[in-house]
Amino acid sequence: MSIEVNGRKVDWVKDETIQHLLKRMKYTFPLVVVKIDEKVVPRDNFSEIIVPDGSKISVIHMISGG
């Protein structure tokens, strides 16, 4: 009953959406891409897609500097 978010093992929560997971992880930075098991999730679906148990989530974000 756990998932992996950016290499970190965290508890799986039943019926949790991507949007809620991002909030739980305190990921408030400007996001670029969220992938579940290597599949890209469109931003418009963040509030609908439920995170499956055992899944691997990658959240890619941008850090300032150029």
Added chain:
Amino acid sequence: MNIEKAEKIRKKLKESCVGVAGVGGLGSNAAISLARVGVGRLILVDFDSVEESNLDRQYYFRDQIGKVKVEALKENIKKINPWLKIDIFNQKLTVGSMDEPFHEADVIIEALDSAIAKTSFIEEIMQKLPDKPLVACSGVAGYGKSDRIETKHIGNLYICQDEQARSSDDDVLMAPRVALMANWEANIVLELLLGEDK
């Protein structure tokens, strides 16, 4: 030197066009490398002018302080390779029209500074020019830790990144890491234009 390989590369790059969004630390250094290898056409976009504080990491010179960056960079590139075609846009990229200067580019380099500008640009390019390869960069601040830099690849987006780096708002920008990641971006561009080096 493998003359046959060099000639093949020269021909291919001569016909290529690369767009560079932002010509600060990342963009100026990436553009110089692409000019040195002979990319035939560069599209440079930036609204800024050269300041004294840029000289510690950006490809400009003391006598160019006050000059519009895209014009100063064009001047510097021409000193290295006068045969390139260089299109310059002295303008700020604003949401809604960020893609406009880049339609003719084969590959686009994101070389902006703030995380918000980077994200807006990537989103808009991925949405409006979904078939265009886009090379972005994240986490350039600080020094050392070269081994933390990696390329993330998602569809047509290639991100040169150090996930553990701090924001430049809370850190320092220094020439070695800036030039390293700028050239990392330029190196990905070469792979995209030429195919994998075998």
